[in-house]
Ligand SMILES: Nc1ncnc2c1ncn2[C@@H]1O[C@H](COP(=O)(O)OP(=O)(O)OP(=O)(O)O)[C@@H](O)[C@H]1O
């Protein structure tokens with residue numbers, strides 16, 4: 301018990317601190333307000349119009365917009381906050397006062413990472429919650445499928461967050477990790493395309509052709525496939541209370557946790573002996 | 577006396593991006609800081625003070641050499657760190673929190689909880705004189721108030737050692753005096769203080785021992801009494817006439833601070849106090865006071881730094 305409280309007791313207050321500090325960031329609040337605006341705008345405004353004129357296509361469009369907005373703004377928030385928490389603390393030198401206390405570096409990272417997850421979760425729940433209410437009011441059916449989607453989206457963000465966090469621990473400013481995080485988010489959503497490139501490469505036998513094939517194949521084998529976490533098509537086309545099909549949820553959770561652990565371990569490896 | 581901080585042949589090289597850009601910030605530093613003293617750590621800008629302090633706290637890692645704190649070489653262990661309080665140079669404190677919330681946060685990092693935490697927060701807030709602003713957001717604090725909160729977070733665990741990097745920089749004279757008095761009070765309680773500073777007058781007033789660093793090399797270390805040697809005598813006299821001034825100057829006596837026919841005479845080394853009295857008789861001066869003059873810390877500092885930089889020029 302004392303061991304547990306010494307390992308997690310320290311990080312938990314760091315996590316709460318990180319949450320309280322991060323949730324006040326202007327850019328983050330900006331992203332959140334923008335996303336809520338998009339969700340609110342697309343789903344509520346049209347309900348003031350003539351309801352008889354509404355078609356099935358409209359509803360599909362609204363669902364598509366909202367799910368996409370949650371995915372994109374959520375990813376932006378995830379990348380931004382994961383990239384900036386540690387570098388910002390180094391810039392302001394607050395880190396000196398923390399690491400000079402009896403806090404091990406792994407505890408520090410754990411606390412920061414937990415705080416980041418809290419921020420991501422709260423934002424995701426706010427965005428998802430608004431859309432949930434909107435859908436429920438519109439269709440009168442509990443959109444349980446949306447809850448599964450939010451759940452899976454969080455595990456997608458966990459992967460992005462862990463890798464961005466690892467890059468941020470090696471960096472001195474948030475710029476590089478932000479770019480790195482966006483790169484990971486974009487390419488990991490395009491892994492099907494990478495596989496395609498890999499198949500088509502090597503036809504001409506030229507150097508660059510081969511090289512591109514090799515890079516695509518390397519990226520394909522390292523990067524997680526984030527498309528796995530998306531059930532947007534089912535939400536758009538199916539009934540709101542359908543159970544999620546075509547996805548193995550426990551497997552995806554495990555998949556995400558393994559990647560997150562790998563990312564966090566990288567963060568620890570670079571931060572363990574980092575001079576601050 | 578027991579040594580609480582000891583460094584042996586400590587070296588720090590900051591590696592540059594390219595060859596030849598390395599900075600050798602500390603060279604074979606041997607320091608010993610003894611229990612219960614105020615240790616003044618001096619040196620011009622960029623001489624390596626902050627580098628040394630950060631290595632003591634495990635924020636930087638030595639290139640070579642040894643650090644021992646409270647008899648232990650594992651300076652990263654919780655037992656050692658629990659006994660050290662640290663005020664960094666020019667640090668920022670989270671300004672979305674209230675004074676007392678910040679202290680509670682740092683207290684938790686030291687492992688304090690519940691009643692004990694509350695008690696320590698109350699005690700340190702009182703110690704640094706911040707009761708009136710404890711519930712206010714840090715955003716509205718002045719520089720001096722921030723520095724007091726910084727000091728309070730360093731004291732929250734009731735440490736045995738306090739390491740302060742430029743604690744009074746940017747503070748007004750009253751605040752400086754208050755902080756100085758606080759530091760003396762802490763020494764009375766048996767805390768060992770390592771203070772890096774550019775305020776030589778302050779350091780001279782409160783330090784027991786000082787070290788002077790120049791470009792990463794320790795130039796001098798010792799107690800105030802050892803380092804600030806007695807120098808020439810100085811006499812305050814009255815009834816000084818113009819003719820005797822030129823006469824005295826010829827004898828190598830410096831006439832300073834003249835106001836009317838009163839002045840301070842600084843005697844050369846070879847003149848004793850008897851010689852001085854004789855001389856006053858001879859020139860019918862009215863002798864008001866006679867006292868030995870000690871070198872000030874500032875004079876010592878300037879002398880050591882300029883000798884060291886001249887020596888470096890010769891080498892180059
Ligand atoms: N992170 C770093 N990378 C490279 N060089 C550094 C780094 N930090 C400090 N230095 C160099 O090391 C030397 C010592 O710096 P340090 O900050 O320890 O000086 P200081 O005595 O604290 O100076 P000041 O009185 O200005 O605070 C300087 O030459 C500085 O340029």
Ligand SMILES: [Mg+2]
Nearest residue numbers: 625626627665
């Ligand atoms: Mg410094």
